[in-house]
Amino acid sequence: MVFDTHCHLTHPKLRADAEALVSRAREAGLVGCVTIGTGVPDARACLELAAGTAGFVRCSAGIDPFSAHDLGAGFDDACAELRELLRGGGFCAVGEIGLDYHYDLDPRSVQAERLEVQLALAQELDLPVVIHVREAHDDMARVLAAHPRCRGVIHSFTAGCAEAERYLELGWYLAFNGVATFNSGESVRRAAKITPADRLLVETDSPYLAPVPHRGKRCEPAYVVRTLEQLADVRGEPAGLLGRITTENAHRLFASDDVSDFDTTVA
Ligand SMILES: [Zn+2]
Numbered sequence: 385m386v387f388d389t390h391c392h393l394t395h396p397k398l399r400a401d402a403e404a405l406v407s408r409a410r411e412a413g414l415v416g417c418v419t420i421g422t423g424v425p426d427a428r429a430c431l432e433l434a435a436g437t438a439g440f441v442r443c444s445a446g447i448d449p450f451s452a453h454d455l456g457a458g459f460d461d462a463c464a465e466l467r468e469l470l471r472g473g474g475f476c477a478v479g480e481i482g483l484d485y486h487y488d489l490d491p492r493s494v495q496a497e498r499l500e501v502q503l504a505l506a507q508e509l510d511l512p513v514v515i516h517v518r519e520a521h522d523d524m525a526r527v528l529a530a531h532p533r534c535r536g537v538i539h540s541f542t543a544g545c546a547e548a549e550r551y552l553e554l555g556w557y558l559a560f561n562g563v564a565t566f567n568s569g570e571s572v573r574r575a576a577k578i579t580p581a582d583r584l585l586v587e588t589d590s591p592y593l594a595p596v597p598h599r600g601k602r603c604e605p606a607y608v609v610r611t612l613e614q615l616a617d618v619r620g621e622p623a624g625l626l627g628r629i630t631t632e633n634a635h636r637l638f639a640s641d642d643v644s645d646f647d648t649t650v651a
Contacts (some may be wrong), residue, residue: 386612386627387634388417388605389559390480390514390539390587393441394429397591397602402433405590405604406440412606415631418442418638420480420514420539423451424465431474442638444477444514445470452498453489463501470509476638478506479514480539483527486518496527503531512536512637515556521547528554537637540589544571545578552583557637559585562595562603565614573618581621581629585637586612 388409393402409417419434419441421427427445434441447455447462455462470478481502483495506513513536517524521543528534528551537557541548548558558579564572576584586608588594594603595610612630616623 391590482516483520548575565595
């Protein structure tokens with residue numbers, strides 16, 4: 385049993401194949417996944433896609449730093465639209481939202497403002513948050529510390545133990561992906577080792593970051609099994625047990641009242 389907490393099934397590289405990807409994911413032992421909306425139109429597409437999967441695919445909605453940059457002055461209107469969309473139900477989280485200092489598309493203060501507006505929205509709607517953070521851990525930890533009532537996951541956690549400890553202290557989950565299987569992923573593996581089992585999540589970030597031996601190819605949710613096995617190996621735990629625990633974590637984090645068919649009964 386395993387749950388992919390972060391994929392982009394509406395991405396142009398996956399969308400046409402979504403049905404096949406979902407059935408391959410089921411065959412690989414997945415019990416569900418969350419497809420992440422990176423902007424309002426994408427979130428609508430995620431909602432539509434999820435609707436046809438009997439609860440297997442769940443979805444989130446947020447405005448990530450890239451969509452926010454494209455929106456420019458239209459961000460405020462899009463955010464109002466996002467609020468209405470989320471209030472309509474069917475979403476299990478707000479995200480992905482965050483800070484990206486790698487691409488640094490907008491001034492950092494502007495990125496922070498957009499993040500905080502959406503954190504407030506998550507708090508208002510009592511939804512968990514999916515955080516995107518790249519080369520911005522100090523500022524992210526500060527922002528999250530200032531929003532103690534927000535909860536959620538640091539997606540694609542690819543930093544080391546020091547950063548992991550800060551987020552864990554703040555009560556956040558950490559989601560690991562294919563990077564943990566890369567040769568260069570030693571510090572990420574160390575971080576995965578010190579993360580308490582009840583705060584650990586796995587993801588693919590499909591179509592990106594395919595784990596070894598698929599590295600460099602198009603990633604899909606079924607590959608999350610490979611990352612789970614790697615984490616289990618690093619932590620010295622049976623993969624079956626870690627799969628069950630991380631699935632329960634995903635269930636706990638993303639559980640919401642309006643979705644009753646979230647399935648954890650599969651052994
Ligand atoms: Zn993503």
